[in-house]
Amino acid sequence: MLFKLFQNQWCIAKNGWSRGIGGKSKWRVLFLLTMLALPIWIFQAAKGMFQAWLYLPEFSPNTLYNFMSGTFMGLLFLLAISGVPIILHYEFLGKDLPLLLSSPIERRTVFQFKFLQAAFFNSTLFYYLGFPLLGALAAATKAPVYFYIIAFIASLFFLIIPNFLSILAAVSLIRIITVKRAKNLATALVGIAFLLAWTGFQFLRLSRLDPRSSDFAPVLSTHFGHQTVLKIFSVFPSEWLIKMLFRLKDGFTGTAALYFFMLLALSLLCFYLSAAFIDWTYRNDLVNINQGTKIKRHRFNIFPKSAGAVTTTKTILAIISRDIKLIYRDSRHLTQIFFFFTMMIVFPLIIKNDSGDLGRVWNNYFPYIFLLLFASLMSASLSSRLIPIEGISYGLMKSYPLSSGKIILAKISFSFISILAIVVSATWFLAFKLKSPHYVFQVVLWFSPFVILASIGIGIFLGVKYARFDWDNPKRMLHLHGLLQLSFFTSLMFLFGVLIVSFTSHYTNLYAGVVLSSLYCITIIWAGTRNAVRRLEKLEWFF
Amino acid sequence: MIFLKNISKTFDSFPAVDHLTLEVNKEFFVFLGPNGAGKTSTIKMMTGLIAPTSGEISINGINLLKNPIEAKKQFGLVPDQPALYEKLTAREFVQFVGTVYKVPDTKVEERMNRLFDIFELADRLDDLIEDFSHGMKQKVALVAALIHEPAVLFLDEPTMGLDPHAVRNLKDLLRGLVAKGTTVFMSTHILEIAEQMCDRVGIIDKGKLLAVGTLNELRANSSSPGGSLEDIFLELTGTPYQSKVKDFLETF
Numbered sequence: 001m002l003f004k005l006f007q008n009q010w011c012i013a014k015n016g017w018s019r020g021i022g023g024k025s026k027w028r029v030l031f032l033l034t035m036l037a038l039p040i041w042i043f044q045a046a047k048g049m050f051q052a053w054l055y056l057p058e059f060s061p062n063t064l065y066n067f068m069s070g071t072f073m074g075l076l077f078l079l080a081i082s083g084v085p086i087i088l089h090y091e092f093l094g095k096d097l098p099l100l101l102s103s104p105i106e107r108r109t110v111f112q113f114k115f116l117q118a119a120f121f122n123s124t125l126f127y128y129l130g131f132p133l134l135g136a137l138a139a140a141t142k143a144p145v146y147f148y149i150i151a152f153i154a155s156l157f158f159l160i161i162p163n164f165l166s167i168l169a170a171v172s173l174i175r176i177i178t179v180k181r182a183k184n185l186a187t188a189l190v191g192i193a194f195l196l197a198w199t200g201f202q203f204l205r206l207s208r209l210d211p212r213s214s215d216f217a218p219v220l221s222t223h224f225g226h227q228t229v230l231k232i233f234s235v236f237p238s239e240w241l242i243k244m245l246f247r248l249k250d251g252f253t254g255t256a257a258l259y260f261f262m263l264l265a266l267s268l269l270c271f272y273l274s275a276a277f278i279d280w281t282y283r284n285d286l287v288n289i290n291q292g293t294k295i296k297r298h299r300f301n302i303f304p305k306s307a308g309a310v311t312t313t314k315t316i317l318a319i320i321s322r323d324i325k326l327i328y329r330d331s332r333h334l335t336q337i338f339f340f341f342t343m344m345i346v347f348p349l350i351i352k353n354d355s356g357d358l359g360r361v362w363n364n365y366f367p368y369i370f371l372l373l374f375a376s377l378m379s380a381s382l383s384s385r386l387i388p389i390e391g392i393s394y395g396l397m398k399s400y401p402l403s404s405g406k407i408i409l410a411k412i413s414f415s416f417i418s419i420l421a422i423v424v425s426a427t428w429f430l431a432f433k434l435k436s437p438h439y440v441f442q443v444v445l446w447f448s449p450f451v452i453l454a455s456i457g458i459g460i461f462l463g464v465k466y467a468r469f470d471w472d473n474p475k476r477m478l479h480l481h482g483l484l485q486l487s488f489f490t491s492l493m494f495l496f497g498v499l500i501v502s503f504t505s506h507y508t509n510l511y512a513g514v515v516l517s518s519l520y521c522i523t524i525i526w527a528g529t530r531n532a533v534r535r536l537e538k539l540e541w542f543f
Numbered sequence: 544m545i546f547l548k549n550i551s552k553t554f555d556s557f558p559a560v561d562h563l564t565l566e567v568n569k570e571f572f573v574f575l576g577p578n579g580a581g582k583t584s585t586i587k588m589m590t591g592l593i594a595p596t597s598g599e600i601s602i603n604g605i606n607l608l609k610n611p612i613e614a615k616k617q618f619g620l621v622p623d624q625p626a627l628y629e630k631l632t633a634r635e636f637v638q639f640v641g642t643v644y645k646v647p648d649t650k651v652e653e654r655m656n657r658l659f660d661i662f663e664l665a666d667r668l669d670d671l672i673e674d675f676s677h678g679m680k681q682k683v684a685l686v687a688a689l690i691h692e693p694a695v696l697f698l699d700e701p702t703m704g705l706d707p708h709a710v711r712n713l714k715d716l717l718r719g720l721v722a723k724g725t726t727v728f729m730s731t732h733i734l735e736i737a738e739q740m741c742d743r744v745g746i747i748d749k750g751k752l753l754a755v756g757t758l759n760e761l762r763a764n765s766s767s768p769g770g771s772l773e774d775i776f777l778e779l780t781g782t783p784y785q786s787k788v789k790d791f792l793e794t795f
Binding site: 308322395 | 587590591592593594611612613615616618620622624626627628629630631635638639640642643644645646647648671673674684687
């Protein structure tokens with residue numbers, strides 16, 4: 001029966017592919033390129049680095065082992081964290097669950113199927129990072145073909161284990177809060193975990209261990225190579241996988257087989273326990289312990305209760321207040337905002353020394369260009385989402401006595417105020433951290449509202465034009481064309497703005513550039529808003 | 544009062560609604576038709592969700608196409624799918640709708656409490672809508688549609704998902720509103736409800752209005768004068784699948 005369920009899943013995937021991206025050859029090629037580009041790049045980069053570690057005398061033989069051990073342990077924990085919302089979705093919120101559970105199929109088979117489905121979708125990180133690293137290890141050590149096959153099979157068993165840990169975490173969460181809230185919370189935690197991992201990597205700079213890089217730090221490499229993996233690490237299955245592969249590479253097939261069977265036994269145990277555990281959760285009705293989410297009243301009350309007439313300003317504020325609730329109660333939106341905020345701060349700190357020889361004045365401004373770039377992308381992204389965030393409820397909104405102009409005004413005001421607050425905080429933090437001169441801080445503060453407004457102009461227009469009101473995930477709030485155009489036009493607008501400032505300040509002075517680029521931003525917000533209002537007015541509701 | 548003059552809606556070349564003229568005034572009007580007949584398209588045009596290809600619509604004497612904001616203030620809408628903001632509580636949602644219709648807060652609070660009490664949802668006011676069942680969401684949509692005491696009420700399949708208590712309460716409420724002068728325009732597939740409650744019935748098929756009148760008028764014009772609304776409906780819209788059902792049952 002498990003096979004039949006997968007056959008059905010395959011059919012769904014095939015139909016989705018042929019009627020979606022796969023249906024058009026140019027999108028098919030683009031999709032395949034996107035899927036292959038990153039793993040191939042990681043494979044190539046890692047292979048070169050591994051070869052250097054293996055064959056250059058200044059490196060300890062432990063360097064490669066330490067690196068693989070640490071990375072795969074990181075992967076184990078990241079997969080366990082990222083699996084929580086996926087498990088909650090597939091095992092408890094799947095739309096096909098009522099059909100499957102009411103069909104004459106063993107309940108455990110259904111849960112095993114859903115578990116494998118979740119594990120598959122939770123393997124994206126491993127696909128992009130784990131497989132290329134294992135491939136690079138095999139290629140760098142010139143391993144025979146069977147090494148690749150064993151590494152691949154062992155990886156599949158390994159992937160079961162973090163997903164079982166995700167089940168334990170997911171069930172613990174739903175004992176405290178509702179499944180939907182648990183999924184929201186878990187999604188936010190995943191976002192934070194990945195951001196922390198990314199930030200850590202940026203500050204760690206792997207290039208410092210790469211002898212081909214200009215950043216190469218021999219002392220650090222020596223130190224890293226002479227570290228010994230802590231004994232406690234041996235209890236983690238990621239360590240078994242790495243030990244198994246290294247023993248196999250060195251010809252100790254007996255020890256390799258032992259680790260392989262340990263991994264196999266644990267993953268099979270996890271696989272069977274996962275279904276049993278979910279079945280137990282359902283049988284004990286743990287899913288329905290929390291029936292509803294009570295929201296405390298008046299905790300966030302902007303307006304006092306009034307018996308008087310409702311003014312237009314109050315109506316606009318009511319839309320803003322509702323949008324704030326829609327955003328802060330859905331952690332997926334918060335994660336996105338947090339992501340941009342982190343980028344705004346981390347990126348300028350990373351590249352602060354990479355400005356080369358731009359001149360003393362420009363060197364001061366250089367990190368802030370990236371802050372404003374991320375502010376611009378964040379503004380476009382948030383404002384583009386504020387129309388589709390209404391979801392299919394927008395039908396009701398459209399039937400209300402509200403003009404499109406008021407709706408757009410509310411959305412722009414919300415985006416502007418919230419992002420300006422974030423950008424000012426980030427600028428203040430960076431100015432403090434980078435010890436920037438006072439005039440730099442002032443110029444950046446002057447630019448911020450204009451850059452934000454221009455980006456909102458682009459975002460709100462594309463948001464109306466490409467809105468998908470029936471989204472299930474904030475990533476799919478805009479049609480694909482809209483998403484691509486959003487990044488493209490926002491970056492282009494920003495680049496053009498930077499060019500205006502550069503040219504004008506080169507030929508006249510910086511302040512002329514500031515004025516000219518401010519006018520340019522005002523033109524964009526004006527055009528974007530005007531067209532957004534017109535389009536929203538004409539929008540026909542077919543849901 | 545709802546006044547539709549010769550309205551049409553064409554999607555590509557397909558006529559969803561074809562030159563429909565209708566007047567509904569301070570009565571309980573039920574709009575019937577098979578799936579895809581044009582009922583929802585008509586309601587969507589009357590509520591400003593889609594624009595008619597041609598024709599005129601006025602609500603309480605206000606032209607919807609020329610003065611949409613004023614016209615929209617006259618009605619409340621309960622759509623066929625209670626698509627509400629899932630991340631708001633029932634209270635927050637109704638308060639928001641009240642503000643949009645410029646109803647003072649104190650009145651919103653008072654009406655909301657009474658209406659939620661009628662629909663037995665008073666204890667779930669501060670729960671997120673995402674945790675509600677279909678029927679509960681439908682109740683919230685009903686309360687929101689009534690919060691500004693509209694002169695006209697559009698309801699698209701409002702009883703779907705409601706429990707028998709709520710259906711009974713809704714029926715009593717709607718009859719009471721009509722008695723007080725509200726115009727109720729309801730689309731439904733449940734002919735018993737239509738038969739029990741309506742003042743007049745309109746039957747639409749393939750975008751055309753086939754018949755309008757009181758039940759007695761429709762009976763008098765049908766081939767079986769003593770027949771039920773179901774008989775009249777089937778007679779007007781055809782019964783193409785009956786022989787297929789019979790064939791299927793013979794082989795079952």
